[in-house]
Amino acid sequence: NAGVTQTPKFQVLKTGQSMTLQCAQDMNHEYMSWYRQDPGMGLRLIHYSVGAGITDQGEVPNGYNVSRSTTEDFPLRLLSAAPSQTSVYFCASNVGPNTGELFFGEGSRLTVL
Amino acid sequence: AQSVSQHNHHVILSEAASLELGCNYSYGGTVNLFWYVQYPGQHLQLLLKYFSGDPLVKGIKGFEAEFIKSKFSFNLRKPSVQWSDTAEYFCAVLIQGAQKLVFGQGTRLTINP
Numbered sequence: 001n002a003g004v005t006q007t008p009k010f011q012v013l014k015t016g017q018s019m020t021l022q023c024a025q026d027m028n029h030e031y032m033s034w035y036r037q038d039p040g041m042g043l044r045l046i047h048y049s050v051g052a053g054i055t056d057q058g059e060v061p062n063g064y065n066v067s068r069s070t071t072e073d074f075p076l077r078l079l080s081a082a083p084s085q086t087s088v089y090f091c092a093s094n095v096g097p098n099t100g101e102l103f104f105g106e107g108s109r110l111t112v113l
Numbered sequence: 114a115q116s117v118s119q120h121n122h123h124v125i126l127s128e129a130a131s132l133e134l135g136c137n138y139s140y141g142g143t144v145n146l147f148w149y150v151q152y153p154g155q156h157l158q159l160l161l162k163y164f165s166g167d168p169l170v171k172g173i174k175g176f177e178a179e180f181i182k183s184k185f186s187f188n189l190r191k192p193s194v195q196w197s198d199t200a201e202y203f204c205a206v207l208i209q210g211a212q213k214l215v216f217g218q219g220t221r222l223t224i225n226p
Contacts, residue, residue, distance in 0.1 A: 040218055042117075042218040045215075100145050106156045
């Protein structure tokens, strides 16, 4: 059972480039979310989805897009990368939004030069 | 806005010392509370959770936490730490109906052998 799988694990971008962080889960969880982790700031919610076709913004959505065409996949898109988006990104899923017990992927470390 | 505060940013202890990490949240309604742990180089995993009932909850690896509603606190404790407890610890709050888990800033715990 793979759980939550994120790719790539590491990425270096130049300012202005675009990229997509992939996230897939095989637990049939309805709820998926993206967080960024920065030193001293903990984890901050970027976007989340309560089911296929439904997404919503978290605390820090600017500069990021998401879509949820299937239950399994929840990609995070950076349309024009900025140095402020240098961070570690975690995708998470859980059975439903009110259980709180998240299953995290291994993280994607992104550096924007 | 709802927030979660972890008072200690970095705690350094010797093996066998007792541990208490503070967590306070600012929300007056019904909440569910969590502690997550991130070992070096790994993703976050659930340590323990409180939904209702006995306010003293026990988690994995000998950790426990006490929910004190009047103090809006959910402090994490362990009577005797081990070197393998070196990790970053995150407190998180789920506000019922909000569908979002809010994390604290994290506390880095270093255990010296």
